[in-house]
Amino acid sequence: MKAMLIYKYGSPDVFEWEEIHVPPIKDDELLVKAYGSSVNPVDCAIRRGDLYPYIRLDLPAVLGVDVSGIVEKVGKKVTRFRVGDRVYAFLGLQFNGAYAEFVAIPEAHAALIPSNLNIAQAGVVPCVGLTAYEAFTEYAPVKKGMQVLINGAGGGVGIFAIQIAKAMEAQVTAICSEAKAEVAKRMGADVVINYHKQNILKSDLRFDVILNCVRGSKIGQWKKLLKKDGRQIVIAANPQQMPFIKLSNLFSSTKSILLNVKADGNALNGLSALISERKVKPIISKTFELEALIRAHRLYEAESVAGKIAIAMNGNS
Ligand SMILES: NC(=O)c1ccc[n+]([C@@H]2O[C@H](COP(=O)([O-])OP(=O)(O)OC[C@H]3O[C@@H](n4cnc5c(N)ncnc54)[C@H](OP(=O)(O)O)[C@@H]3O)[C@@H](O)[C@H]2O)c1
Numbered sequence: 001m002k003a004m005l006i007y008k009y010g011s012p013d014v015f016e017w018e019e020i021h022v023p024p025i026k027d028d029e030l031l032v033k034a035y036g037s038s039v040n041p042v043d044c045a046i047r048r049g050d051l052y053p054y055i056r057l058d059l060p061a062v063l064g065v066d067v068s069g070i071v072e073k074v075g076k077k078v079t080r081f082r083v084g085d086r087v088y089a090f091l092g093l094q095f096n097g098a099y100a101e102f103v104a105i106p107e108a109h110a111a112l113i114p115s116n117l118n119i120a121q122a123g124v125v126p127c128v129g130l131t132a133y134e135a136f137t138e139y140a141p142v143k144k145g146m147q148v149l150i151n152g153a154g155g156g157v158g159i160f161a162i163q164i165a166k167a168m169e170a171q172v173t174a175i176c177s178e179a180k181a182e183v184a185k186r187m188g189a190d191v192v193i194n195y196h197k198q199n200i201l202k203s204d205l206r207f208d209v210i211l212n213c214v215r216g217s218k219i220g221q222w223k224k225l226l227k228k229d230g231r232q233i234v235i236a237a238n239p240q241q242m243p244f245i246k247l248s249n250l251f252s253s254t255k256s257i258l259l260n261v262k263a264d265g266n267a268l269n270g271l272s273a274l275i276s277e278r279k280v281k282p283i284i285s286k287t288f289e290l291e292a293l294i295r296a297h298r299l300y301e302a303e304s305v306a307g308k309i310a311i312a313m314n315g316n317s
Pocket residue numbers: 040041042127128131151152153154155156157158175176177178179180195213214215234235236259260261304305307
């Protein structure tokens with residue numbers, strides 16, 4: 001099969017288009033013929049070597065954490081899927097391997113693709129969709145009428161977060177640049193604030209739940225926007241902020257909580273139900289063939305696109 005490999009960490013130019021063996025599968029895994037994937041910030045961070053202290057890949061390696069495709073083969077212990085099923089998954093940061101024509105997926109990470117989603121669209125959903133879904137169902141369950149604030153609302157996670165919070169009948173305030181305001185409104189945000197024009201930290205607005213998707217945010221200042229007992233879910237903290245975040249929760253009714261998205265097929269089934277009900281959908285700004293992955297990663301790093309960059313393989317663009 002063909003795959004995009006890296007032999008060293010670095011710029012998008014480190015990707016090499018090569019012929020390699022189809023991955024073997026374990027008893028609890030599926031072999032999937034891949035049709036879709038995406039570019040996530042974490043794919044770029046792993047490629048650059050930024051996460052090297054935490055994620056040490058055996059090089060050469062195939063990157064990519066999102067996959068959608070059709071089951072080609074199942075391991076002996078697989079019970080939930082059959083050959084021919086349309087599946088998608090977030091593979092997890094230690095696993096990777098999605099930038100290839102065939103991908104091994106642990107059964108526990110996979111879910112069936114909702115019938116109203118085409119297979120290429122499905123490849124952009126798992127990582128960002130699960131992050132937003134886990135935030136609002138597990139870390140800070142969102143209920144009808146709650147005030148929810150999303151910082152970084154025009155990004156991959158933010159666009160799912162707006163729709164999921166609206167599906168839960170919350171009032172949603174979205175913070176993004178002017179360029180993303182239209183998509184934030186279209187996704188259902190009740191209020192859209194352009195952070196270049198208005199500093200919400202200086203307002204007296206208060207929220208039950210904040211999803212903070214912007215790296216470098218001053219987490220302590222954002223926490224002051226919470227109502228009593230409110231929760232701020234932080235997905236993009238820098239390592240040096242982590243001890244401070246835990247300390248700031250002591251003696252306080254409001255909490256900041258760090259989220260690390262889990263590869264979880266059950267949670268993905270929950271998200272699939274919202275997609276099937278047409279309450280949530282992915283937004284794709286541009287699709288690249290897997291062979292053009294270098295251009296896809298370059299585009300992500302050069303521009304802040306609204307929605308996801310999709311990767312198509314096996315002739316499915
Ligand atoms: N912890 C986890 O498990 C987890 C999971 C997924 C993602 N993440 C991290 O979460 C972050 C967001 O991920 P993503 O996939 O949504 O990334 P993304 O698609 O690149 O979106 C980031 C968004 O933030 C916006 N932004 C930048 N500066 C801003 C500011 N000062 N105020 C408000 N918005 C601002 C950008 O657009 P505009 O400036 O044009 O509005 C962009 O839309 C990344 O750092 C990613 O690594 C963590």
